[in-house]
Amino acid sequence: MVAIVSTVNKAGSVSSTLATSVYDRIRHDILTGALHPNKKLRTEELRELYEAGNSPIREALNRLSSDGFVVREEQKGFHVAAISKAELRELVKTRCWLEETALRQSIANGTTQWEEQLVLAHHRLSRVTRFTNEENYERNPEWDSVHRAFHIALISACGSRPLIGFCEQLNDQADRYRQLAVATSFPTRDPKSEHVAIYEATLNRDANTAIELLCEHYQKTLQIIENSPIAFDD
Amino acid sequence: MVAIVSTVNKAGSVSSTLATSVYDRIRHDILTGALHPNKKLRTEELRELYEAGNSPIREALNRLSSDGFVVREEQKGFHVAAISKAELRELVKTRCWLEETALRQSIANGTTQWEEQLVLAHHRLSRVTRFTNEENYERNPEWDSVHRAFHIALISACGSRPLIGFCEQLNDQADRYRQLAVATSFPTRDPKSEHVAIYEATLNRDANTAIELLCEHYQKTLQIIENSPIAFDD
DNA sequence: TATCAAATAATTATCGAAAATATAAGCATT
DNA sequence: AATGCTTATATTTTCGATAATTATTTGATA
Numbered sequence: 167m168v169a170i171v172s173t174v175n176k177a178g179s180v181s182s183t184l185a186t187s188v189y190d191r192i193r194h195d196i197l198t199g200a201l202h203p204n205k206k207l208r209t210e211e212l213r214e215l216y217e218a219g220n221s222p223i224r225e226a227l228n229r230l231s232s233d234g235f236v237v238r239e240e241q242k243g244f245h246v247a248a249i250s251k252a253e254l255r256e257l258v259k260t261r262c263w264l265e266e267t268a269l270r271q272s273i274a275n276g277t278t279q280w281e282e283q284l285v286l287a288h289h290r291l292s293r294v295t296r297f298t299n300e301e302n303y304e305r306n307p308e309w310d311s312v313h314r315a316f317h318i319a320l321i322s323a324c325g326s327r328p329l330i331g332f333c334e335q336l337n338d339q340a341d342r343y344r345q346l347a348v349a350t351s352f353p354t355r356d357p358k359s360e361h362v363a364i365y366e367a368t369l370n371r372d373a374n375t376a377i378e379l380l381c382e383h384y385q386k387t388l389q390i391i392e393n394s395p396i397a398f399d400d
Numbered sequence: 401m402v403a404i405v406s407t408v409n410k411a412g413s414v415s416s417t418l419a420t421s422v423y424d425r426i427r428h429d430i431l432t433g434a435l436h437p438n439k440k441l442r443t444e445e446l447r448e449l450y451e452a453g454n455s456p457i458r459e460a461l462n463r464l465s466s467d468g469f470v471v472r473e474e475q476k477g478f479h480v481a482a483i484s485k486a487e488l489r490e491l492v493k494t495r496c497w498l499e500e501t502a503l504r505q506s507i508a509n510g511t512t513q514w515e516e517q518l519v520l521a522h523h524r525l526s527r528v529t530r531f532t533n534e535e536n537y538e539r540n541p542e543w544d545s546v547h548r549a550f551h552i553a554l555i556s557a558c559g560s561r562p563l564i565g566f567c568e569q570l571n572d573q574a575d576r577y578r579q580l581a582v583a584t585s586f587p588t589r590d591p592k593s594e595h596v597a598i599y600e601a602t603l604n605r606d607a608n609t610a611i612e613l614l615c616e617h618y619q620k621t622l623q624i625i626e627n628s629p630i631a632f633d634d
Numbered sequence: 635t636a637t638c639a640a641a642t643a644a645t646t647a648t649c650g651a652a653a654a655t656a657t658a659a660g661c662a663t664t
Numbered sequence: 665a666a667t668g669c670t671t672a673t674a675t676t677t678t679c680g681a682t683a684a685t686t687a688t689t690t691g692a693t694a
Contacts, residue, residue, distance in 0.1 A: 182474060182475060182655090183474060183475060183655095183676090183677065183678090184677075184678070185677075185678085186474065208644095208645070208646090209645080209646070209647095210645080218678085218679095219678055219679045219680075220647095220678085220679070220680080221455065221458070221677075221678055221679070222677080222678065222679095224455070224459065224646095224647090225458065225459070225462055225677095228459055228462045228463060229462060229466065232463065232466030232467075233466075240416055240417055240420065241416060241417060241645095241646065241647080241684095241685065241686070242645090242646080242686080243645070243646060243647095256559070256560050256561060256562065257562065259559070259560060260560045260562045260563050263501045263505075263560070263563065264498070264501075264563075264566075267497045267498075267501065271497075325490070325493070326490050326493060326494040326497070327490060328490060328491065328494045328569075328570065328573075329494050329497065329498075332498075332566050335562075336562065339562075416685095417646090417647065417648095418647075418648070419647075419648090442674095442675070442676090443675080443676075443677095444675080452648085452649095453647095453648055453649045453650075454648085454649070454650075454651095454677095455647075455648055455649070456647080456648070456649095458676095458677090459647090475654090475655060475656065475675095475676065475677080476656075476657095476675090476676080477675065477676060477677095
């Protein structure tokens, strides 16, 4: 007799197995910082915390370790991946390189259908507020979701599913830093106008401008996170 | 009392846990085609085949699914990933894009130490024969290993560990197609001269030439695999 | 006091069986 | 004959306990 704990994962679908549910919840807790960087993940502790047996926990941790959120050390168990300014910079740099390629290809190959999906994604982003409470900057999970969808929509016509996957992975990694930064400091800018500019350049099929704006967008985010009081390892 | 079956993984190190050993062996069997594409992977069958319990098998399959060699379907278990010409083409295309970036950065940033590692990697590749038996084209695992090392050495100074990781993933995926192709048809070319040309252009820091040669190298491989009698799904 | 070895404790890795879920087969109903 | 329902079977998922490994403490010796 097992309690079926359904959670809604990042894709918006409902997950039925316990292992997937635990995966989603641990992932969420790492992203929000509830499980802080470097924390040792002992199975017994997690079993109580997520009310599950040994196997689902282990399975979830294995999946997370391939996402890069958790590190597995042979015979020493699991721990939450560390964070460092150096890694963040590498992440952003790589993101700029990969999304430059992806966006250029997308603009070159994109069909009318792609254009329309992009219009829709941008519309949705423009209609959602970033915070549910403007006073204390409480994150709006809906914004996270549509923001992610917008950035994927930009590159979705690049013609390479592996490349889209890599960009998503990098986005998820960077998202962790963003979440940790917002949790400790308040944002100083509104990225809305930047999104509009990227969106318009892309629809105009002006690849060079779109890429330049996109990379600037990421660089600005990098600056803000770097200057926020997160407990980096370096 | 558990029999400790040590296997040597792709990095050359010895793996100690049963799960890792099973991972290495299933991975090898998928690469060589012993477990053919689309094959359903029932845990009970695998338990007998690899002489392990439920958990290590499950853990290995989960790891393999994040490598893309195995597909996990919620509540439907695991099966070997399918192969298709379309996917292979996407793979090669993506590889060219990513390694173009990586090689250009490597050439721009590479230190003397990087140069020397590259010299060494190329020397090792030149000293190993591709097949242990030239008559029946029996693969030499040593060649696979140094060949992989050579391609990684080229891009190792790009300054982005994530990017190197992505290139390795794509290389591993493509390697599966190569292995399956060699298993069914005999190779018609010797890639040695191509490697020399790439190597020399890189050492001369001639990025454009090196990239062009590298992409041609991948395209030629693609042609050969596409024309070999593999049972593609499309 | 420092160093090494043995014993103990803590933690991970593994197993075999039980529970939950999906697939297939058989039967009745329209 | 085709469709929907019910039962039976196969497979996946989960649990609790045990074996194996690593880390820590303790004590003896130089």
